[in-house]
Amino acid sequence: MTGRGYAPVWCYWVVLPGLVVLWFLVAMALDSSLLPTPLAVGRTLYAEAANGELWLNLGATLARVAVAFVIAMGLGVTIGVVMGRSETTNALLDPLLLLMLNLPALVTIILMYVWFGLIESAAVLAVVINKVPNVAVTLREGARSLDPKLEAMATAYRLNRWQRTREVWLPQLFPYLMAAMRGGLALIWKIVLVVELLGRSNGVGFKLNLAFQVFDVATILAYSLAFVAVVQVIELVLLQPLERRASRWRRPELAHA
Amino acid sequence: MLELRIKGRDFERPVLGDIFTQIRRGDRICLLGPSGIGKTTLLNAIAGLDRHTPATAFRGRESLRLGYLFQEHRLLPWRTLGQNLAIVGAAPKDIDRLLESVSLTGYKHHFPDQLSLGMARRAALARCLAVKPDLLLLDEPFASLDPVRAGELRTLISGLLDAHPHMGMLCVTHDASDATALANRLWYLDGHPAHLQWDAPVASDVETIVQSLRTSMPLL
Numbered sequence: 134m135t136g137r138g139y140a141p142v143w144c145y146w147v148v149l150p151g152l153v154v155l156w157f158l159v160a161m162a163l164d165s166s167l168l169p170t171p172l173a174v175g176r177t178l179y180a181e182a183a184n185g186e187l188w189l190n191l192g193a194t195l196a197r198v199a200v201a202f203v204i205a206m207g208l209g210v211t212i213g214v215v216m217g218r219s220e221t222t223n224a225l226l227d228p229l230l231l232l233m234l235n236l237p238a239l240v241t242i243i244l245m246y247v248w249f250g251l252i253e254s255a256a257v258l259a260v261v262i263n264k265v266p267n268v269a270v271t272l273r274e275g276a277r278s279l280d281p282k283l284e285a286m287a288t289a290y291r292l293n294r295w296q297r298t299r300e301v302w303l304p305q306l307f308p309y310l311m312a313a314m315r316g317g318l319a320l321i322w323k324i325v326l327v328v329e330l331l332g333r334s335n336g337v338g339f340k341l342n343l344a345f346q347v348f349d350v351a352t353i354l355a356y357s358l359a360f361v362a363v364v365q366v367i368e369l370v371l372l373q374p375l376e377r378r379a380s381r382w383r384r385p386e387l388a389h390a
Numbered sequence: 391m392l393e394l395r396i397k398g399r400d401f402e403r404p405v406l407g408d409i410f411t412q413i414r415r416g417d418r419i420c421l422l423g424p425s426g427i428g429k430t431t432l433l434n435a436i437a438g439l440d441r442h443t444p445a446t447a448f449r450g451r452e453s454l455r456l457g458y459l460f461q462e463h464r465l466l467p468w469r470t471l472g473q474n475l476a477i478v479g480a481a482p483k484d485i486d487r488l489l490e491s492v493s494l495t496g497y498k499h500h501f502p503d504q505l506s507l508g509m510a511r512r513a514a515l516a517r518c519l520a521v522k523p524d525l526l527l528l529d530e531p532f533a534s535l536d537p538v539r540a541g542e543l544r545t546l547i548s549g550l551l552d553a554h555p556h557m558g559m560l561c562v563t564h565d566a567s568d569a570t571a572l573a574n575r576l577w578y579l580d581g582h583p584a585h586l587q588w589d590a591p592v593a594s595d596v597e598t599i600v601q602s603l604r605t606s607m608p609l610l
Contacts, residue, residue, distance in 0.1 A: 282460070282462060282464055283464060283466065285434070285439045285460075285464075286458075286460065286464040288437075288438065288439055289437045289438070289439060289456065289458040290458070290477075290478045290517075290521065292477065292478070296477060300466055300469065300477055301466065304466070304468040379468075382467060382468045382469075382501045382503070383467075383468075383503070
């Protein structure tokens with residue numbers, strides 16, 4: 134974290150607006166319903182928002198993402214930390230982890246639907262199964278990198294299990310937790326869309342499926358962009374403030390000794 | 391207060407050999423010996439951090455409160471000094487007094503990484519005191535400090551020991567003059583596996599110590 138400096142603010146506003154302009158120009162030139170202009174997508178978005186469809190489907194998808202996220206993080210963190218701390222557990226679970234990591238999301242989704250039926254819990258379970266191995270691998274790295282010197286300190290000063298977890302482990306695992314959360318959010322919402330496309334009757338994935346069948350590209354883009362925006366908001370109002378708060382102690386400008 | 395009954399022969403390749411001795415209340419021991427001989431291992435063993443040394447090698451340890459000053463400060467970098475003291479059990483009302491006793495008044499809300507090496511070491515010393523220790527374990531407390539800082543810290547520790555006459559101290563050092571400044575007893579650890587070649591009261595001046603060490607240790 135040393136001396137990385139800051140890029141000027143305008144740097145953040147170059148690529149994306151440029152892309153929109155490019156999109157607009159190409160769409161104008163092609164003049165095809167298969168590539169609507171940003172304005173057309175905006176109009177579709179507004180219409181969907183006005184008739185309530187957008188909120189209903191965004192809400193359904195978001196709810197699935199939230200439930201799957203919480204369960205997957207809980208399980209993945211526990212499994213990862215235990216594997217990182219215990220060589221025996223690691224040896225036992227590592228082959229399984231490798232298998233799960235390489236299992237295509239689509240396979241899990243189909244199997245869950247086939248075995249449990251087209252129900253909500255099967256959908257969420259399929260997402261969780263896909264995400265847990267990623268979280269576990271990240272947190273296993275974190276648990277392996279725990280500082281043995283602080284560990285010895287905690288033992289010498291007889292910190293109890295709760296203090297050890299909260300004061301010694303959690304701050305060291307925090308960067309790994311953040312990485313798992315960031316990656317998790319992105320991965321989970323992508324899988325949720327597939328789950329919805331294959332076997333749910335609401336949600337963004339369901340809408341995409343409908344639009345796909347009539348080649349309604351404006352709706353496809355409108356819904357995708359809407360959900361990307363939602364994920365961005367989550368990043369901005371939830372994850373980034375959390376990260377800033379937790380890494381206060383390493384802010385270089387505080388250092389003056 | 392603490393009886394050491396370390397039997398080196400119980401292990402395959404022991405760092406520590408047979409060490410049978412006692413630490414009494416008010417004992418201020420300086421532990422000397424060549425680098426890498428096992429001085430830190432002995433400290434770790436006493437603190438219960440050496441997995442090769444069984445708990446049965448100590449009598450009286452369970453009831454003992456230990457304050458361990460590691461070579462590095464080992465404060466939690468994400469906690470302020472005040473919080474670091476509170477975590478090991480310092481009462482909120484005692485924190486200011488503890489920091490004052492190591493000349494860190496006003497640093498309660500600072501993070502360890504904001505401190506210089508010497509300050510961080512004093513903060514770690516305050517954490518030792520926060521547990522109201524019966525025995526202080528100090529691992530090279532003066533290492534990598536300039537002579538002036540080292541002298542100040544020596545005076546500080548000496549003052550703390552005088553203020554708590556019942557507190558014991560076991561201090562690893564390379565400098566025989568630390569022994570005259572702080573200790574009333576001297577251990578010299580040597581050999582493979584290491585044992586106490588020398589366990590005696592400290593003579594009043596460095597020359598005598600060095601002389602007596604020389605008689606037992608021709609290489610010194």
